[in-house]
Amino acid sequence: MTQDDFIGAKLVLLIGGQLVTILRDDRQDIPYPNMWDMPGGGSEPGETPEDCVLRETREELSLVIAPDQLIWKQRFESPHVPGTFSWWFGAEMPKEAAAQVALGSEGQCWRVMAPEDWLSDPQSIAHFKPRVQAGLDAISRINS
Numbered sequence: 001m002t003q004d005d006f007i008g009a010k011l012v013l014l015i016g017g018q019l020v021t022i023l024r025d026d027r028q029d030i031p032y033p034n035m036w037d038m039p040g041g042g043s044e045p046g047e048t049p050e051d052c053v054l055r056e057t058r059e060e061l062s063l064v065i066a067p068d069q070l071i072w073k074q075r076f077e078s079p080h081v082p083g084t085f086s087w088w089f090g091a092e093m094p095k096e097a098a099a100q101v102a103l104g105s106e107g108q109c110w111r112v113m114a115p116e117d118w119l120s121d122p123q124s125i126a127h128f129k130p131r132v133q134a135g136l137d138a139i140s141r142i143n144s
Contacts, residue, residue, distance in 0.1 A: 005085075006043055006049055006052075006075075006084075006085055006086055006087055007042060007043060007078065007081070007084045007085070007086055008040060008041055008042040008043050008052060008056075008086045008087075009040050009041075009043065009049045009050075009052040009053035009056065009086055009087045009088070009089065010038045010039065010040030010041075010053065010086060010087075010088050010089070010128070010131070011038055011039045011040050011053050011056075011057055011065075011088075011089050011090070011091060012038060012072070012088065012089070012090045012091075012131075012132050012135030012136060012139070013038070013039060013057070013063075013065075013090075013091050013092075013093070014090075014091070014092045014093070014115075014136075014139065015092075015093045015094070015095055015097050015098050015101075015112055016093075016094060016095025016096075016097075016098065016112070017095075018095075018112035018113060018114060018115075019112065019113055019114070019115045019118050019132070019136075020038075020039065020061070020101075020110065020111075020112050021036045021037065021038065021110065021111060021112075021113060021118055021124070022036070022037050022038070022039060022060060022061070022103075022106075022107040022109075022110045023035070023036055023037075023107055023108040023109050023110070023111075024036075024037050024106075024107060024108070025106060025107060025108060026108065032125050034108075034123070035123055035124065035125050036118060036121060036123050036124040036125065037107075037125055037128070038128060038132065039053075039056060039057045039060050039061055039063075040052070040053050040056045040057070040060075041056040041060070049073070049087035049089075050067050050070060050089070052087075053070070053087070053089050054067065054070075059104045059105075059106075060103070060104045060106060060107065060110075061101050061102070061103065061104065061110060062100065062101060062102040062103075062104065063093075063097065063100055063101060065091055065093075069091045069092075069093070070089045070090070070091055071090055071091060071092065071138075071139065071142055072088075072089060072090030072091075072135055072138040072139060072142065073087060073088070073089050073090075074087070074088050074131075074134060074135070074138070075087055075088075076088060076131055079127050088131050088134070088135055089135075090135040090136075090138055090139045092139060092143075098112060115132070115136050118132065119132065119133060
């Protein structure tokens with residue numbers, strides 16, 4: 001497996017214990033329009049999964065996260081494109097980091113919410129929910 005064998009990366013990001021989420025643009029030419037998503041996106045040629053998720057988070061939320069702040073990593077197969085996969089990461093930041101967030105050029109808005117609220121929201125991307133839960137569980141285990 002090489003670093004090019006993945007299609008993208010997503011981040012389960014907790015700021016002050018709250019989950020950071022982005023409301024996707026409401027355009028029919030994109031997947032999951034007007035749905036609550038996690039920071040992250042598609043990979044660029046030659047990028048590692050870590051490079052991808054850190055770049056996407058910087059572009060989407062203006063947050064600079066250091067590689068050593070990524071405390072969880074797991075690979076998931078795509079439910080839509082057999083044989084492709086993405087990497088999911090977890091990170092935590094103090095609640096003061098919310099003041100650094102500025103929405104980039106994609107998405108309608110961002111917010112922090114209780115993880116259980118995101119997981120139960122019908123407007124959250126359904127097939128991401130088990131992945132987000134896996135990240136939350138891993139972060140909880142790391143903190144205990």
